[in-house]
Amino acid sequence: MRRVRDVFYINANFNEKYFIYYGMEFKEFIKHNPIKIENILVTEGNYIANNFNRSWFLETANGKNDILELSKEDIYGLGNFHWLDYNNEVDLNSCTPEEKAEVLYLSHFGKPLNSPFFSGINNDFVYLSHDDGWFCKLYCKDMCVFKDIIANKIIESFSTNKRRKIYPMPEDIKEEILELTKKGLLIDFSNIYRDNKCISLNYYTIGHYEDMDEMYNNLERNKYRADVKGIIEHKNKSWKIQSRNN
Structure with a gap:
């Protein structure tokens, strides 16, 4: 059963460049993130998208409208929801079999073989969540981005009176x-x-x-x-x- 997210817990590992957190759903992450994500490759989660990448045999969400619509879906109902962002379809389709294997290993096991960031697609994040809002492990290329996410979430909670x-x-x-x-x-x-x-x-x-x-x-x-x-x-x-x- 879905629980109310009444606290926000963040456990940071700056050496390995990830946060583990409770209490922020995918839609909040998109809303509060100062980096505007344009393209998402969904590596785990039964998300039925309009876009299917035949090079990866995985769904994608492309453009602000797709990602906004995805954020309105019942992400909690997907169970695991794993994705990483990427620059464009050309770069994504140019990934080598080895790079694809590393991405899928990271998605499945929750840790990278080498780095969670891939120069070919230039991803800023690897997002590994379970039961939206309950658990998320977020690899973050620039850890300082998260200070704005936290600040924006606090500000929104304070801004109930117009x-x-x-x-x-x-x-x-x-x-x-x-x-x-x-x-x-x-x-x-x-x-x-x-x-x-x-x-x-x-x-x-x-x-x-x-x-x-x-x-x-x-x-x-x-x-x-x-x-x-x-x-x-x-x-x-x-x-x-x-x-x-x-």
């Missing part, structure tokens, strides 16, 4: 939040505090989890035992992070 303007998050705050993902960052959207001047939510660093059942089923204990607890706050047109060690 009469209240939420100002852009400055780079130093984004950097500080991204740094916290190295310790396993949990952002709690379940209890956002609001008054006339301030909006805030709590965050915790709870360590490194790859099993989202273990992370989520022990959520209260994990928050209680967090190494660092703090608040992300928007007040008087500015952003602030307050933290304290346990």
Whole structure:
């Protein structure tokens, strides 16, 4: 049964250039991503697309409209949903059998034989999700892209009142939040505090989890035992992070 995504957990591995996260669905990833993805090769997931690539025997989504329509589908119902982006059809069809084998190995086993990034297709991401919003392993060529994704998700959660303007998050705050993902960052959207001047939510660093059942089923204990607890706050047109060690 689909559960409400009331927290956003991000476990970063900067050495191997990936994030493991819970609490963000595919449609949010597309919406909040500062890199506009034009082409997707679906390597796992029973997605029925208008485009079938006969060189790969896989479905593709091409152009902003295709990807927007895909984001409206029941991705959760697909179970596994794996894809990587690519430049264009010519480059995709020019991949060698060895490159195709590496892509499919990465999709199946969740780790690369060599690199998750392929010069022939110039991909920025490899997206390996299970039960949309429950588990995703995202290889990310530029890890700093994720600081904007996190910031945009927080800003959207704060922007429920049209009469209240939420100002852009400055780079130093984004950097500080991204740094916290190295310790396993949990952002709690379940209890956002609001008054006339301030909006805030709590965050915790709870360590490194790859099993989202273990992370989520022990959520209260994990928050209680967090190494660092703090608040992300928007007040008087500015952003602030307050933290304290346990």
